[in-house]
Amino acid sequence: MSKAVLRAISVLAMFAGVLQVAVAEDGVTDSTILIGQTIGVTGTVAGTVKEMNEGARAYLAIVNKQGGVNGRKIELRTLDDQYLPERAAANAKALIEKDKVFALFQSRGTPQTLAILPELEARKVPLIAPSTGAESLHVPVNRLVFNVRAKYQDEVVKAIEHFNTLGMKHIGLLTYEKDDALGLDGVNGFNKGMAEYKLTPAFIEIFPRLKPDVDAVAQKLVGEAPDALIIVSSGANTVDVIKAIRARGGRMQIMTLSNNSSQDFIRDLGADAAGVIVSQITPPPNLSTTVLGQEFQAAAKASGATVSYAGMEGFLSAKVMVEGLRRTGRNLTRENLVHALETMQRVDMGGVSLSYSSKDHTGGNYVELTLIGKDGRYIR
DSSP states (O other): OOHHHHHHHHHHHHHHHHHHHHTOOTTBOSSEEEEEEEEOSSSTTHHHHHHHHHHHHHHHHHHHHTTOBTTBEEEEEEEEOTTOHHHHHHHHHIIIIISOOSEEEOOBSHHHHHHHHHHHHHHTOOEEOOBOOOGGGTSSOOTTEEOOSOOHHHHHHHHHHHHHHTTOOOEEEEEOOTTSHHHHHHHHHHHHHHHHTTOOOSEEEEOOSSSOOHHHHHHHHHHHOOSEEEEEOOHHHHHHHHHHHHHTTOOSEEEEOGGGOSHHHHHHHGGGGTTOEEEESSOOTTOTTSHHHHHHHHHHHHHTOOOSHHHHHHHHHHHHHHHHHHHHOSSOOHHHHHHHHTTOOSEEOSSOEEEEETTEEEEOOOOEEEEEOTTSOEEO
C-alpha cells in the first residue's frame, strides 16, 4: 500500500474521530455521564427527599469507586424545585438545554413529574425512577419514563384489604382535589378497593394541597368517626392533619402511603406517630436477609446515609438506573438506553424483581404494610 493511500486512510480516521466527538450524546464524555435531577430539596417533602437522595448517592459512590459504568463515572446534578410543579418544569428545561444532561433521574411528586414531561418529550430525554406512584405515569406507556415503585392505587387497595380482613368496614379517605394528580389517584384507588371488597365508603373528604385548613378538616374527620382513615397526601400536610386529628381525640386507625415513609416523617409526628400504618414499596432497609438490604446497609455505613425506607428507595432507584446504563454499553445514546431498559425482564435487584418492555414501563409492584411502633420504628 502506497504512502499516499496510508496518509489518506489516516486523515479519514482522524476525521471520523472528530465527527464522532461532534455528534456525541449530550451529557456523555469518554469518562463521565451527567445525570440531572429536579427535586424538592426544600419545601414540604424536604426531609424525605434528603433521605432518598442519600440512598441514591450512596449507591452511585460505590459504582464510581469501582470505576463507573463501562468506564464512565456518574455525576448527579441536582436542582431544587421546592416541590413546586412550575419550578420543576423550569429546572428540567435548564438541566436539558443549558447543562446538557444525558437523562433525568428520580423526580419527586406527581404534579411535579407531570410538569416536566413536555421538556422530556421535546428533547427525547429519558426519566428513570420518578418517585411517584401516579397511574398517569404508567397508562398509557410513556416510552421515556421508567417507573421503579409500585402504583399509589395498589397501596390504597392493599390498605383496604388489610382493614377488611380485620373487620374494619367503615373506611374513609382524605386526599387532595381531583384536579390534583395525587388526589385523583387517591380517589380512584379508594373506589377500586372498596368495590373489590364490596364495601361502602364512609366518606371521601377533600382538602387543598396549598394552605389547607387542617384544624377544620380534622374536626370534620373526628366527627365522622370512621373505623379507619386512609390519607393520600404528602409531607407536612399529612403530618399536620394527623396531629390535628389526635389533638381532637380522634382514635381511628390511620394509614398513609409510602411517599411519606421516612425517619423524618416519624420525627415530625412525634408521639402521634405510634400506631400509624404506612405502606412501603421496598423491603425493609435494615433487613439483612436480602441482598438489597445487605448492600444498602453497607453503602449507608460507608457514606453516612440514613437507613430508612426513603433511603432504600433512592438506593434501589440508582441501582436500576445503573443497570440500564450497564446494559447499554459504551455506545451510550438516549435511544439505546431506552432499548436497554426495555430488555430488563424479571430482573432480581436483590429482593425486588423488576420488568420492563416496550408495552410496560411499570417496573415493580412490591407493596407491603408497616406499623409505626411506640419506639418510632417501622414494624412489618
